[in-house]
Amino acid sequence: MEDAGEDNVEFIPRNYQVALFEKCMRENTIIFLPTGAGKTFIAIMVLKRMGKDLLGENHKLSIILVNTVALVDQHTKYIKQHTPFEVAGFSGEMNVDFWNSQIWNEQLQKNQVLVMTCEILAGIVRNKIFDLNRANLLIFDECHHGVNDHSMRQIMTNFQNLAMKPRVIGLTATLLNGNCKPDRVMNEVETLEITFQSKVATLEESGDVDGYATNPKEILETFRTHTLSGVELECIKHLDTMMQNLKYFRIETEVNERIKHTSLTPLEPNDGLKKVINIVKDLKFHLENLEYMVAVFVVYHTIFKLKV
Template sequence: MQDIQQEVVSLPRSYQTELMGQAKLENLVICLPTGSGKTYIAVMLIKEMAHDTRRSIDDGGKRTIFLVKTVALVQQQSEYIRIHTDLTVGKYYGELKVDLWDNERWINEFEQHQVLVFTAKVFLDLVDHNYFPLYKVNLLIFDECHHSTGENCYASLMRRHYDTCHDQPRILGLTASISAKKLKLSQLETTAKQIEDTYRARLASGSDREESARCGTSARVKKNSPKALADVFEALVGAVFLDSGNSLQTVWDVFEPLLRNYIDRSIICPNLNPVRWISENGGKVKNEFPEITDDGPMAVCVIQMSNGTMFEGRGTNKNKAKFDACRKAMKQSVDQQTS
């Protein structure tokens, strides 16, 4: 497997220190932008609670469990923890044939390693079969914890075992979004409550939103900027929602003035499909013909609106030329209505 190159962090940012301090005292789901250092907060907490993991299991010691969704993340996160701590780190996933290991092998693994990084299904199976009960875990970390609905392994582990555990581990969830799906504004409150209920935790994103957004990968990415901007905006909306005490009205009051023009445009033209828009507004194809240009043959399409205005579009085929003409017609009409 390819070596994983990891950047070594030597000094935590202020919001990382703040959130780690909160996670010491209560179960926490940390929601921060991609690349803002959520894993380092987990590492800080692992080291803070390491007095339990440095002891042998036989002497009453406990273990820290870090759960992830993929084998690649097992490799990445275990290497990150190894670089940033002096603790022994084990990694476990299905391709290692761990389902064939007996109880004695697992006892040895937990004795030799202080932090163990698992794909979620492997650890759920261990707990289900009582190979390693939750009361022997001091810290249980869920990476990408927005994947937590239905029979998902994360949700199943919490539902089947956490509430009945007589000595419950601290829970730390890490996510860049409170949902794996795109949400409407009206769904934010329900989804936030669901993730808090699943992990018996409080959602938090720190008080210095500007610093965490600035430090996130999305803020530095130049290519594919629409997706990067979407990540930043989603994190900001979530942060305002959390800090306002889950108030949708506050979220609306903050962002509606910024988005008013775009919201109005989407109401005027909700489908945003130029060809359909032209058809619904009385436009029609007036003419289509080929054209020879310096770049080769092109198709030309002329659209005529009901008021007689015509728009000409070009493309490498008739469909693309029609779409270009329709787009120009729709843009002019919508711009006039919103100006």
Template sequence: MTCFSPVGVVELLWDRGTILIEGDPPREALGFAVFDPRVKKYRCMAIHYSRLKRVLEEKGIPFEDRVMQPACSKVEAKVKPELRHYQREALEAWLRYRRGVIVMPTGAGKTFVAIAAIAELSTPAMVVVPTVELVEQWRRRLSRYFPGKVGAWYGEEKEENCLLVTTYDSAYLSVEALGPKYPFLVFDEVHHLPSESYRQIAELSPAPYRLGLTATPERSDNLHALLDELVGPVVYEMRVSEASGRYLAEFEVEVVKVRLGEEEEEEYRRLEKIYLEYIRRKNLKFKSPAEFRKLVMLSGRDPGARRALEAWVRMRSILFNSESKVNAVADILARHRGDKILIFTEYTSLARAVSERYLIPLITHDTSSEERRIVLEGFRTGVFRAIVTGKVLDEGIDVPDVNVVVILGGTSSRRQFIQRIGRALRLKPGKAKIYEVVTASTREVAASRRRRRDI
């Protein structure tokens, strides 16, 4: 049976991540709405929901809105978080538009700004995070302010509530069902969102209110430019240097320069020659990681480009897996016998070598969730004084008394660098110590210098 809207009234209906428009939309809406001959109606992606309503209102066209089906009518906080002055500034900047990205260093309290925003709006919200650990962390914190109103949606756990915490993976799979239930979307570590799959979470949701949180929005592929459309522009930004010593722990970065072994050095210089000769011959200049794609694309049809790319990959492997970096850890551990230490590597192979050499617990992508839980709990309680990891703990670990971070390799992105040092920057007595172990006389040294200048 087909239902028709009253004459002259447009009806907006939810349909699996899109808005169906019953009736004739105004011409201004046709830029983002297309005619679907299967149902003989216009249709637009859910992200255009607010824009569509605004066009209808401006044109004085009556409409019935049947899109949102909120999980609860209202969500009131038992108590609102107390915010520092800069957190209040960030909240007020976001409330002007109720869309946008807040950029703050790890440890500066982005989570509490988001909780305050939820309390201000008193509307159902879905919080999207990159890791299971962050699901549990957010659920605990939200439950302090909204007891009994927080659910989680990931893996085998599917518990809906007025507030819902989910992972990017789970939200991507379930947005068509969950979208109309949550008018407010919070994206933690929002730099993940612009990826080809995850951006659909934002595109297939009608949520009019959107908040992104990150320490560094930039991506090497430049897809962060999509955040304006998906979430909103950056509305507030605080650098690490602005917060250090006041709202974050003071910190000191020490660059430890090591040398390649004789065989490693010989192989590295041979590969470097192959790489540099090609890019100079072709006059290639890589001013950003995104521009490096030129070489990748050329490698598909040019044997010389392929050899240069293979040389570059092997050079990275030599730098990141050098035995000298494993050796350097011994001195750092000896200097910080009473401290809590996080060691980051780029490659799992190097993390495993450090773990085996110094009998330090290891967390990688292959670590089971139960083992990961045991290791992190042991680290928090002091059973383990150090752990070593690849990239999996760049986000989602909350151990406030970490005071030493060791980064074995100086060519991580600026975002990774800020995330990693942020593990030691939660406010506490004393100064945090950051060690960046780089290979002397290589491009690692210059990359390290640029990153330290940018924070």
């Protein structure tokens, strides 16, 4: 939850939040802002402005849709703090799958704002317990998940058939749900807009959100490729020669017998040379990629660790 606050605190919206709020009031909108920039606060501004629809006996309902139980609790608490409406949260932990239409109708009648996981709304719409014509506002948190057969997308498949379409607001800090090739980015964004019958809206100037969002300041550092010195080149030459010679080297059994009673580990004929050759290869690699003294330290440590 990105907009925490104390009870009964009235926040003053930032300039970019006012601009995005006005756009949301004109048309269905996907708000694309970094984490911490106040997307939820904008959505609540819209909910409060459209609040007159939530009054009366045959009142409409505003619905906030999230992906996890934890977010149900967080959003429910936040909306209760910052709006005057009757708010209720619903998640699978409440065994709502076993509720009949009478229980649901009681909840729908006494509450004005519903916070629930997407699967729950998709289920009660599919089972004809809830008619989306009764909603005046649908807020999809983390709407970039609405791809393939996600329940967000299932909900929006009913949108075209509605006589009184609710306002739709999507909230997201990323427009892509996973990896995407650069030439496919715009296609993915357009697909998201089609799914939610909305247009993506974000900041005209990224500087407007500096100091509010949690995104880190990025600095690009470039490093040159390590250039081998004359000493390193000479060492690598000797190491190559050493590896060639080790191919013809044989470990005598009597050598191992002599070190059997020392702290050293005897080399087995089958794998001893492989270990030695691998150590030499490691030394060559570190010489080519690290500074000389670092490379020597790494291999020195490896030799004593293996005790060869």
